[in-house]
Every structure is written in C-alpha cells, then in structure tokens.
Amino acid sequence: xxxxxxxxxxxxxxxxxSQDLTRATDAFPVVATLQAALDDxxxxxxxxxxxxxxxxxxxxxxxxxxEHDCAAPLPRAYQWLDASAYLNHIELVRKAxxxxxxxxxxxxxxxxxxxxxxxxxxxxxxxxxxxxxGIDFEAEVAVVTGDVPMGISSEAALGHVRLVILVNDVSLxxxxxxxxxxxxxxxxxxxxxxxxxxAVTPDELGAAWRNGRLHLPMLTQVNxxxxxxxxxxxxxAFGFGEIIAHAARTRSLAAGTIIGAGTVSNHGPEGGPxxxxxxxxxxxxxxxxxxxxxxxxxxxxxxxxxxxxDTVRIEMKDAAGHSIFGAIEQEILPAG
Amino acid sequence: xxxxxxxxxxxxxxxxxSQDLTRATDAFPVVATLQAALDDxxxxxxxxxxxxxxxxxxxxxxxxxxEHDCAAPLPRAYQWLDASAYLNHIELVRKAxxxxxxxxxxxxxxxxxxxxxxxxxxxxxxxxxxxxxGIDFEAEVAVVTGDVPMGISSEAALGHVRLVILVNDVSLxxxxxxxxxxxxxxxxxxxxxxxxxxAVTPDELGAAWRNGRLHLPMLTQVNxxxxxxxxxxxxxAFGFGEIIAHAARTRSLAAGTIIGAGTVSNHGPEGGPxxxxxxxxxxxxxxxxxxxxxxxxxxxxxxxxxxxxDTVRIEMKDAAGHSIFGAIEQEILPAG
Numbered sequence: 032x033x034x035x036x037x038x039x040x041x042x043x044x045x046x047x048x049s050q051d052l053t054r055a056t057d058a059f060p061v062v063a064t065l066q067a068a069l070d071d072x073x074x075x076x077x078x079x080x081x082x083x084x085x086x087x088x089x090x091x092x093x094x095x096x097x098e099h100d101c102a103a104p105l106p107r108a109y110q111w112l113d114a115s116a117y118l119n120h121i122e123l124v125r126k127a128x129x130x131x132x133x134x135x136x137x138x139x140x141x142x143x144x145x146x147x148x149x150x151x152x153x154x155x156x157x158x159x160x161x162x163x164x165g166i167d168f169e170a171e172v173a174v175v176t177g178d179v180p181m182g183i184s185s186e187a188a189l190g191h192v193r194l195v196i197l198v199n200d201v202s203l204x205x206x207x208x209x210x211x212x213x214x215x216x217x218x219x220x221x222x223x224x225x226x227x228x229x230a231v232t233p234d235e236l237g238a239a240w241r242n243g244r245l246h247l248p249m250l251t252q253v254n255x256x257x258x259x260x261x262x263x264x265x266x267x268a269f270g271f272g273e274i275i276a277h278a279a280r281t282r283s284l285a286a287g288t289i290i291g292a293g294t295v296s297n298h299g300p301e302g303g304p305x306x307x308x309x310x311x312x313x314x315x316x317x318x319x320x321x322x323x324x325x326x327x328x329x330x331x332x333x334x335x336x337x338x339x340x341d342t343v344r345i346e347m348k349d350a351a352g353h354s355i356f357g358a359i360e361q362e363i364l365p366a367g
Numbered sequence: 368x369x370x371x372x373x374x375x376x377x378x379x380x381x382x383x384x385s386q387d388l389t390r391a392t393d394a395f396p397v398v399a400t401l402q403a404a405l406d407d408x409x410x411x412x413x414x415x416x417x418x419x420x421x422x423x424x425x426x427x428x429x430x431x432x433x434e435h436d437c438a439a440p441l442p443r444a445y446q447w448l449d450a451s452a453y454l455n456h457i458e459l460v461r462k463a464x465x466x467x468x469x470x471x472x473x474x475x476x477x478x479x480x481x482x483x484x485x486x487x488x489x490x491x492x493x494x495x496x497x498x499x500x501g502i503d504f505e506a507e508v509a510v511v512t513g514d515v516p517m518g519i520s521s522e523a524a525l526g527h528v529r530l531v532i533l534v535n536d537v538s539l540x541x542x543x544x545x546x547x548x549x550x551x552x553x554x555x556x557x558x559x560x561x562x563x564x565x566a567v568t569p570d571e572l573g574a575a576w577r578n579g580r581l582h583l584p585m586l587t588q589v590n591x592x593x594x595x596x597x598x599x600x601x602x603x604a605f606g607f608g609e610i611i612a613h614a615a616r617t618r619s620l621a622a623g624t625i626i627g628a629g630t631v632s633n634h635g636p637e638g639g640p641x642x643x644x645x646x647x648x649x650x651x652x653x654x655x656x657x658x659x660x661x662x663x664x665x666x667x668x669x670x671x672x673x674x675x676x677d678t679v680r681i682e683m684k685d686a687a688g689h690s691i692f693g694a695i696e697q698e699i700l701p702a703g
Binding site for chain 1: 477483
C-alpha cells in the first residue's frame with residue numbers, strides 16, 4: 032500500500048493513495064496520523080491495506096491526489112538516522128576534502144544522527160540563510176521502521192521495515208567542512224531533510240526490493256535538466272539489514288524511526304568515480320560528487336552549488352516508467 | 368510550575384507536581400501529554416499554572432508523588448541536541464584521547480545531535496550489551512524549548528526556554544573513541560539518555576537562573592558515595608541563549624526540542640582540571656574526567672568505568688537544600 036500525510040497541523044492527515052498516485056482516501060476512519068499507525072502497526076496495517084484495496088476497486092469515497100498537498104509522510108519524527116552506504120560517494124566526498132578513505136571506515140556503516148523535528152514535504156522550499164554555504168542536495172532511499180530491539184541481527188532487522196521512502200538530505204557543504212573535523216557530526220550543515228509525497232510498503236516494490244536494497248535508478252534533475260540516474264541497488268556496501276542492526280547495536284529503536292542509506296552513487300564501468308550524464312555516465316545524485324570529478328579531471332570544479340531560485344527534483348520509476356513515490360521538487364529560497 | 372510524566376503508554380501521563388515534590392495532580396483536564404502542552408504552550412501553560420497554584424492550596428484532588436513512577440518528562444522527543452559548553456570537560460576529554468583542544472573549537476558551542484526516540488525515566492536501568500564498552504554517566508542541565516525560528520539571536524533565544532531539566536547523557540567511552548575520528552558524531556556510543564523526574568519552568572529557579580545558566584551545584588553519586596558537586600553556573604563558556612542560537616542558525620527548532628549544555632565541570636582554583644572529592648576538590652560529573660586527572664597525576668587511571676550492578680545518582684538542590692527536579696538514580700544492567 033501507499034500512504035501519504037496531507038498538510039494539516041503538526042502531524043499531517045493520513046491518507047491512503049492509489050498505486051498510480053491519482054486518487055486518495057482518508058485514513059481517518061482507521062487512524063488519524065502515520066505515527067499513530069506505526070505505534071500500533073499490527074493493528075492498523077491490515078485495516079489500511081483493506082482501505083487501499085477498496086480504493087483500487089473504487090468502493091470507497093476518494094478524491095484527486097495532488098503531490099503538492101503533501102507534508103512529509105512523517106512531518107516530525109522521533110528519529111532520523113542516515114548512513115553513508117555507497118562507497119563511491121564516500122570516496123568522492125573524502126577526495127573533495129583532500130583525504131583518502133581510511134580502510135576501517137568501510138568495516139561497518141558510517142552513520143549520523145540527523146534532526147527530525149521539522150521534516151519538509153516534497154514541494155516545500157529549502158530555505159537557508161546564505162547562498163555562500165555550498166547548498167547541495169543528496170538523493171537517498173530510506174526506510175521507516177517499527178520498534179526494533181537492541182542487538183538485533185541484520186537478518187531479523189529487515190523484518191522491521193514498515194515503509195520505504197525517498198529523501199533529499201539537504202546539505203550545506205561549506206558548513207560541513209567546518210563541522211566534520213570536530214567529530215560531533217552535523218548540526219548546522221544538515222538542515223531539515225525533505226521526503227517523497229508517498230511512503231510505500233516493501234511489497235509495492237516487487238522484485239526491485241531484495242537483499243535489503245532497492246534495485247532501481249534514482250532520477251535527479253537540477254533546474255529541470257537530468258543530473259543523474261545511478262542505480263540504488265548497485266554499490267551499496269551495506270544493505271538495510273546491516274544498517275538497521277548497526278543503529279540498534281547499543282539501543283532499541285522506536286517505531287517511526289527513519290533510516291537512510293546515504294547518497295546513491297555508482298562507480299563507473301572501470302571502477303572509477305563515473306562520469307556526468309552529459310559525458311555518457313549515469314551522473315550523480317548530489318552536486319559535490321560531480322564537482323569532485325571535475326576537479327580530478329580539470330583541476331577545478333565547474334558545476335556551481337545551488338543558488339536561490341534553483342530547483343532540484345528527485346524521483347524513482349518502476350520498470351513500466353510509473354513514479355513509485357511521487358517526486359520531491361524543491362526550490363532554494365532565502366530564509367525568512 | 369513543576370511537571371512530570373508518569374509511566375503510561377508511549378508518551379506518559381502529564382501531572383502537575385507540588386514544589387516540594389510530595390504531591391501531584393492530573394493535568395488531564397487541561398492537556399494529556401507534555402508534548403501536547405508544548406505544541407500549544409501559550410494556551411495550556413496558564414491553565415497548568417492555575418492547576419499548580421490550586422495544588423499548593425490543596426484545592427484540587429491530589430495524590431502522593433513518587434519519583435519512581437516517572438517516565439522522562441518527554442518519553443520520546445522530536446529532537447535532542449547536546450552541547451559541550453564546559454571548557455574543563457572538553458580539555459579533559461581531549462587529554463584522555465591524547466589530544467589538545469584546537470583553539471577554533473571554542474569559538475562556538477560544540478554540539479551533537481542525539482537520539483530522542485526512547486528517553487529513559489529517572490529510575491529506569493541503563494541496559495547495555497557489554498561491561499567492556501567503558502560505561503559512563505554525564506550529569507547535565509538541559510532546557511526544553513518552544514518553537515524557535517531560524518536565525519534567532521542569543522538574546523531572543525532565552526525567551527523560548529519553556530522548561531529546565533537534568534539529564535544523564537549515558538556514554539560508552541570505548542565506542543566513542545571509535546566513532547569520533549569518523550566525524551559523523553555519536554550513534555552507538557550514546558545510547559538513550561535519562562531525565563529527571565520533574566521538569567520546571569525557569570521561574571521556579573529564582574535567582575539561580577541567570578545569564579542563561581543555572582547557578583547551583585550538580586550533585587552526583589556512584590554506588591551511594593558522593594562523586595562530584597561542581598557548580599553548573601561556573602565554567603560554562605556559552606549560555607543557553609548562545610547554545611540555542613547555534614542550533615537554530617540554519618534551521619528552525621520545533622516545540623519540545625531538548626538542548627543540553629554538556630557535562631558540568633569546574634576548573635580547580637588555580638585553573639587546572641580540579642581534584643576529586645576525596646582530595647578536597649569539587650569532583651566530577653562523569654567518570655572519564657576523574658580517570659583523566661588520575662592519569663595525568665599518576666600515569667594511569669584508577670577509577671573504573673561503571674559495571675553491571677553499579678548505580679549512579681544525579682540531583683540538584685536549592686539554597687535551602689530541597690531537591691528541585693527529583694533525582695535520577697539508575698542501575699547498570701545487561702541488555703535483554
């Protein structure tokens with residue numbers, strides 16, 4: 032089934048969305064918010080699934096679904112953890128900073144704790160105080176979990192995935208360069224992340240969801256022009272099972288925890304960092320990677336970071352070309 | 368006024384507590400949970416304050432208040448940010464790792480984003496998989512904010528403090544030594560933090576709350592023996608105004624955000640790292656600091672980290688010797 036939270040109060044108004052994203056029906060007769068559904072998933076999920084089936088059959092009242100009416104599926108969440116599971120991304124980000132990847136770095140998932148008190152809907156602008164902070168996007172796949180016990184195995188962890196979503200993990204690169212050396216993670220350099228209109232249960236993904244990975248291209252655009260289409264199932268060094276188990280090693284995770292796998296990134300055919308779309312590669316899902324490749328090749332980055340008025344779009348399509356999650360499409364605007 | 372959340376479901380049952388912490392009355396006729404109160408504070412706070420006054424006058428039904436019935440005031444929160452504002456603590460932690468404090472480190476508050484999906488009540492045990500991870504406590508003062516706009520000034524930020532609480536920021540030192548060099552902050556090394564039974568509005572603190580600091584000794588005990596009593600108002604390089612403003616530089620903060628000031632720590636009279644209580648100093652509010660001082664003086668740490676069965680107690684008393692927040696008192700136990 033596919034679920035969305037329409038913009039309404041602090042927690043949104045839960046709706047069930049048709050598979051083709053054209054129609055929706057209120058989940059209110061079952062449960063009012065997505066967090067409440069996740070809090071008691073075994074009780075509510077079967078009833079929401081019934082509603083989804085009735086919606087497909089046209090046997091419940093429904094209305095036109097508009098992606099721009101959506102808040103994030105969880106407009107505020109109790110936890111947002113983000114891994115960095117794509118080796119090519121780690122290599123390129125470290126190269127951008129003039130460093131190599133320490134071998135120990137790849138023994139387990141690299142992961143940070145993000146802010147989750149104000150998560151952006153798919154059409155909400157990215158508001159930030161300055162164009163000089165190196166405004167960038169990062170297109171990611173993330174999962175929403177149920178309650179996960181401490182010490183869970185990677186194998187068992189996958190059974191706690193309730194929903195899959197897309198994320199724009201907005202990053203301020205120049206502030207990250209300042210925060211990373213302190214070791215304390217990202218506070219100012221990772222403002223509110225944005226989420227796809229729709230969250231889907233893993234069964235909606237069919238064979239594309241296997242080994243804790245989503246095997247489909249992540250499609251990104253900047254200012255309406257294609258920027259990347261790397262496959263989210265390729266080059267992901269750790270699956271979601273390993274990622275969730277890593278997060279739960281010393282603590283339990285509460286229902287509604289969102290965990291991302293990091294910026295989708297594919298090596299090139301010869302194992303290198305790959306090429307931009309314009310040069311026949313699969314491109315990138317963040318600007319920093321393309322800049323780093325440009326710097327390696329020509330000595331200096333060509334592609335600018337995002338400026339006020341720029342737009343970024345993130346989407347994923349199934350084998351038949353239909354949008355699965357709806358699109359994240361955001362404009363960069365000055366704060367206040 | 369003083370507020371607590373009794374253990375009940377995922378979000379607790381909000382009660383108003385008498386100033387002397389002996390009696391409580393249900394807040395339910397006004398609002399059911401602390402998060403709901405914070406979401407609409409201007410509406411609910413005056414009515415909760417009326418209830419507090421009626422409780423003091425004995426004009427509402429009340430019951431005996433037991434600290435061990437308490438969950439964390441917010442048993443799950445949308446955000447937990449923790450600064451490290453005490454210079455002596457930063458110096459000692461860096462010395463423990465063999466490093467000096469880079470001067471740039473003190474230009475602004477050091478801060479990490481913590482997990483807030485499962486916050487522990489004051490008597491809940493600290494459950495962790497192994498005694499070998501360097502189990503430590505950190506006694507801290509924290510504030511709970513209302514909605515804070517992006518880019519707020521330090522001066523204005525203080526006006527957004529709704530409540531003050533005590534925290535045990537549980538730390539697994541050996542895992543932190545592994546996570547810090549990666550730059551991504553703490554995930555496995557900072558399991559669930561624990562909170563004082565009671566959260567208080569700043570007016571309850573009288574003159575002890577000034578300049579964005581709480582000027583009272585932080586009292587800690589390990590296994591029933593006094594371990595430290597440094598003054599939380601001394602050596603705090605940044606006040607809560609600066610700390611909140613730092614957190615809100617590139618993003619707004621949602622109501623119910625908890626922000627800590629870090630492990631309370633005082634320099635000694637000559638500007639050094641101070642002495643343990645047993646040697647006439649004010650002691651420490653985490654074990655790592657005492658171990659570092661021992662290592663500096665004798666070449667090796669003497670005080671062990673916490674083991675299963677050990678207990679830690681954190682409390683703060685007013686000038687008349689009355690507990691303000693109630694006590695955090697936790698036993699260390701194996702997971703599962």
